[in-house]
């Protein structure tokens with residue numbers, strides 16, 4: 001399951017009945033066997049969501065997209081940004097941590113496929129729930145089974161002092177599959193123009209602002225004046241530290257099974273061009289834990305791959 005630099009990306013097709021899946025209601029009710037203390041069902045900013053409350057942090061996970069919408073270490077501001085202008089189902093939610101799977105953007109796919117994969121606009125379910133002795137809550141979630149897709153996805157969220165999120169992908173078909181994926185974090189920041197990101201120095205990035213050409217990062221990432229940023233860092237595995245002087249905190253992101261990273265902010269142009277971000281571009285930065293571009297993952301039949309991120313806040 002090591003990244004394969006030469007195998008072409010697999011092409012996926014819209015599963016049968018996909019448009020019904022995208023428009024299906026997102027029922028938030030939990031099965032009796034996944035009810036544990038600290039886990040409840042309800043709403044978060046109008047989205048049907050599972051709500052987690054532990055001695056260390058609270059979190060909200062949207063049923064629609066299995067998308068983490070909020071992670072609040074007790075006493076602090078939310079780690080994640082949820083756009084006040086976000087749209088609702090069937091449009092993707094702008095903010096939190098969309099799960100992009102089994103492809104990122106439209107990488108390797110036909111132009112009419114949805115952006116960022118097939119599971120960010122379907123209703124997920126909680127398959128298992130556990131509460132550990134110290135109150136940490138561990139959830140196993142999954143999107144619906146997608147007809148004709150040779151891959152299966154499960155996601156584990158461990159919410160406690162830190163937040164850990166793991167995507168486990170299994171090839172249940174009879175041919176090798178090459179796929180891409182992302183945990184597309186939208187971190188909340190005080191002012192993106194003052195933020196820096198460490199952990200990228202010396203890496204090569206493919207710059208979507210420059211027709212995908214390769215450049216080398218020198219020092220920490222920062223937003224160039226009046227610019228936007230849309231970069232794929234290859235051969236990246238973290239940890240990354242997002243330093244936010246305005247909110248007085250660092251967000252540390254460690255990874256496992258991830259070989260690339262995306263750093264994206266829509267910049268001032270969002271005001272004119274991206275309705276569900278608008279002036280909100282100043283308040284988020286996407287540092288995404290990914291396997292994309294040359295770092296796609298090849299899975300032989302029966303093989304399994306795990307991508308994990310651990311998010312931790314350090315107050316300054």
Ligand SMILES: O=P(O)(O)OC[C@H]1O[C@@H](O)[C@H](O)[C@@H](O)[C@@H]1O
Nearest residue numbers: 105115116184208230262264288
């Ligand atoms: O608008 P979407 O589909 O949610 O994508 C948002 C952004 O996601 C980022 O990860 C991509 O690098 C950007 O190019 C893209 O614009």
